[in-house]
Amino acid sequence: MLKTFTSPKILSSITGMFSISLGTVLLGVMLVFMWSDHDINSQISETVFKIETQFNLPNGDHVKSSKAPAALLSKLREHPQVKSVGRVKSELVTTSYGTEEVKSADVLAMDESARKMLKLDNDGEFAMSSNGVYLSEPFAKKLTRSPRSLIGKRLKLNGLGLYQVEGIIKLDKRSSIRPDMIIAFSPTYDSVIKSQYDNWYDTHVDVFVDLKNKTPLNLNQIILENAPQIPGAPFTPESFIQLSQRPISQLHYDLNFSDALGLTFSKSSLYLIYGVCVFSFLLGFVGFVSSMISIQLSQVERIRTMLSIGGSYYQIILNALMERRIALLGGVVLSISIFNAGLFFLTEAFTFLSVLSTEVQWVMSVVMLICFVVVYVTVIALVVSQAIALQEGQSISRFSDLNMVHITKFIMMIQIVITTMVIFISVSVTYELLSVKQVDYGYDIKRTHYAKLNGRNDSKARYLRDRINAEQGQVSEATSWYPFDRSVSYASVSTAQQTMDEKIIQAKYFYAGPEIVNILGLTVLTQNHAVPVLREKDTSKRVFVIVTEAFSHLFANISAEKLIEHTFYTNLGDGVKEIQVVDVVSNFYLGKVKPSFEPIMIIIDETKANYLIVNDDATKVVLNDTTFISSLDARDEEYSDLSTIVIYLLFVIVLNIVLLLLNTMTNSLVEVERNRFSLSIMRQLGAGLKSICWYVFKNNILIYLGASGVGVLLGYAAISRKILALDGVQSGLSHYVMSLLVVAATIAFIISLSLVISRKQFLADLKE
Incomplete structure (x- = not known):
């Protein structure tokens, strides 16, 4: 095992196979999403809108x-x-x-x-x-x-x-x-x-x-x-x-409609998947090229010998391919097996992919096979031909060695740029997702559960409310809204008389029974509660409402007490009516978090309520004929596509980091082997180990720092300039700082690993 990680040739072969397999599998994943995106609803005429x-x-x-x-x-x-x-x-x-x-x-x-x-x-x-x-x-x-x-x-x-x-x-x-x-x-x-x-x-x-x-x-x-x-x-x-x-x-693109018809998938999430797959394929490709160059650097003498005995250009390339035929076969089998196994889990996670037929999956496997073989053969042929071209007509291999090293360093720089850019973007998206799930929604989301009832039988919500409250206390209320419901209505509100032509503003509203404030755990901001008046018959046909604090901002930020004293008018579809504000409560979000709170009216009318909200532990709500849903589950459902993508994204990022680490280890070993003679002389002249390592890797460290800086800037540009627009993702300074810290930690670890491996290999060479 130790020999595997200290031999440049063996480690290069492993790294190369891992690189090309990862790149090919993710290329297949991208093709699967592209095919699904193109094939969905393709049975319908293009003239249908x-x-x-x-x-x-x-x-x-x-x-x-x-x-x-x-x-x-x-x-x-x-x-x-x-x-x-x-x-x-x-x-x-x-x-x-x-x-x-x-x-x-x-x-x-x-x-x-x-x-x-x-x-x-x-x-x-x-x-x-x-x-x-x-x-x-x-x-x-x-x-x-x-x-x-x-x-x-x-x-x-x-x-x-x-x-x-x-x-x-x-x-x-x-x-x-x-x-x-x-x-x-x-x-x-x-x-x-x-x-x-x-x-x-x-x-x-x-x-x-x-x-x-x-x-x-x-x-x-x-x-x-x-x-x-x-x-x-x-x-x-x-x-x-x-x-x-x-x-x-x-039709399948998610445009955030509350009443979307059929299966939907976020277009921005689709582009995020494409981007990650393309960059991972490129990273795998350059990683494979780097590994093949590392192998050829260790076989320079062999190529020179074959040329000296009359070996032709094609014979040397064919010999290199035949030596790796087992690796080629193993890589193909491994890639296709991982792809088909992963496709099963992807289809379970993304219903969007269920349009794929078995025949299409086989076609994708064949495309991957062809792609793998073409890339594998082409890269080996190009690398070997480059080595041959540089060897011909030269008595020593120093010039060819330098050219190969320069190519390797350039490829390493590309790898770091791609990896750090993808890490920066991924960490920002992940941090946003975790932040959204920790935010205060303004109501008792952890203990709030709801039941979607039959909207044509509105009395059922009140019946269930009374039944639950009789058995467990005042823990439920009937409403026309449930957490993260996208279909909440707007109403025009005015301070003017029946003409509704002055100071018209828009407020969201829903219907509910009078106990909704306590059930949601909202804070009442007014001193005198006017809710009891609702129990009395009112002949003026006024609309009794509870409003959130944000409602006051629409009218010169008047206080909660004065808000109750004001008279407002609204039209809910059956004519203009007078609004009677009976309470002002703390702000809360009806759905996803937004930059500011929206004004909300809770209309006290339980006859139009067709849902049931319960504030209690789910285990205590036992009704065989009703299914209750946790508000936490509803929140997770709102971010389900993004959550699933983030999980797979982090998995791919980990694989890419492992790939970069393997390439770093390989390059470090090759660097030590290439400079073995110079390092031995420095050692004999009394140079310390620290000076020797700095001599070998000072340029590499500059490449690491410079390339990672470029990757961070590209990632920042992709997010801040909305080049990569993600639904519901709002990145700020905290997101960028967190991403920068993760990138810095990754690069620091890679540099440290490079130095440690080089030091151990150099010490091992001295003992020989």
Whole structure:
């Protein structure tokens, strides 16, 4: 074992094989993600687009929705560029079949045009009756062991009614839309959507259009010609409503929509994966080149001898390749085995990769095989040919030795630049992820749990609240919001009279029962609590609200007590109403952490609450018919893609550091061997060991420090200049300092290792 790590040739061979294997495997991983990104939704025509909406609020905020206003439907059908318009509605329902019950099943209501456009069924189009339902194979297996036996049977979809199973469909693996069930759009939602045909200021349904060609629609012109101006509103329809059309090939990109349809994946995370894989491949490539050069430096005399006895250029190269044929075979087998084993875990971690077929995986393996062999043969041929070219016509090998050393040092510099840059970026992303998970969200997140209930049966939330509170005390409350819910609504709030035309601001709001403040563990900032008045009947039809402290900043930072005295007005969709602020509480985040707190109104109206929030230990909440979710789990789900990427990213970084260490050890041994004669003379002249090591490695240390500095600057530029834009990642001084410390520690360790190995090898040479 010791001989392995003190022999330049053996260590170079191990390092080279590790380098090329790591680079090839990560190249395969990148190709897998690229193929999945290209192949997903490829069964759908390129002329299909999805219409999405963004409302530009007067205060500068934006409300984004994957859906579109119902009023747009009739205008799209009349448009000369549109071939057909498809409507889709998605809901989570509890499904019952006999004694079996599945909660939160994803049911998709689609009209005929949408079914033809999206081609979800792998076997082609399917007809559907008004009360029929098609089940996906995975979902059908949750209800019974024999899915085909369900055909003709009736299922109960809570809130929707009874539906007869008309078939079991095999969803196309390439589709990003993967519902559990599919029902007809009409009559379940037809009348509801038609009732909103004059409403441009809300979103109602997922809209797909199949165009006659790829020419984009002028959606802004449609708004300009048809959307009505709200009397007194400080904005025009075209400035407030912003419609966009997303190509179907980009439907799977996560744009932070609260109501995104189907499977989504962050595009910035995808580019992060590409970047890491490319840099790791380059690092593996240059590491392999460096190792081969190190081997040739130890075989200079052998090459010179073969040339002197008439050995040809091709004979020497062929001889070098034949010597390493076992290593080539072993490297290929190792790389492909690791790739296929790793692909299993990657597919489990990233649902995005499930579009890959077995055939594609085999194709990727063949591509990796070809790539490995080509790189392996090419590098060896180039390195050996360079050594031969420098040897021909020279009586001594000093010149060729120097050229090889210069190439090795240059490659080492590239390795350090790449490694330090990737480390800098990775540590910043990891530090941000860990920081976000430690932040104070303003409420008792560690003890808060919630249950998503059937939104069509709002009384269930109050029933469960009363049941839990009767058994365990005041630990639960009904709400229309749950932690990290992206679908919280905005409302316009004004200090003016019914005209709503002065000081209009936007505030987020949700409905809840009066005990929500205690359940979330918020701090009440007012002296006199006005909540008891809610128990009395109020005939003025005022809206009673609890507001957060950030609400006061919208009105010249007035105090909490004065905020209660003010009169405000709002429109929640059913006319302008007076707001009665009954309490002011501490700020909290509804979802991910932002640079500042948003103003929040909690409207005290439990009749519109369809979720349940419980402040208690999960082990104490025992209800067989209700599934409670921890807020910590919801937070982790928000960052799940980034968390998974960070785990794999750190693993790759560790491998790259190991690779750099092996190359450092190899270069150190080669350096000692190359300078053995000079070092012996220095020793005989009385030079100390410290002076000898400094003589050998002073240039290397400068390379380490200079290259790592360049890598740090490149990493800083990639983050600060948003060259590498990551969703939800905000890097600051603390991130950069932490990254710099990790890079400094890594480089210091590498330099120390280089000196230690060189010292031991030099002392060992002296004893011989």
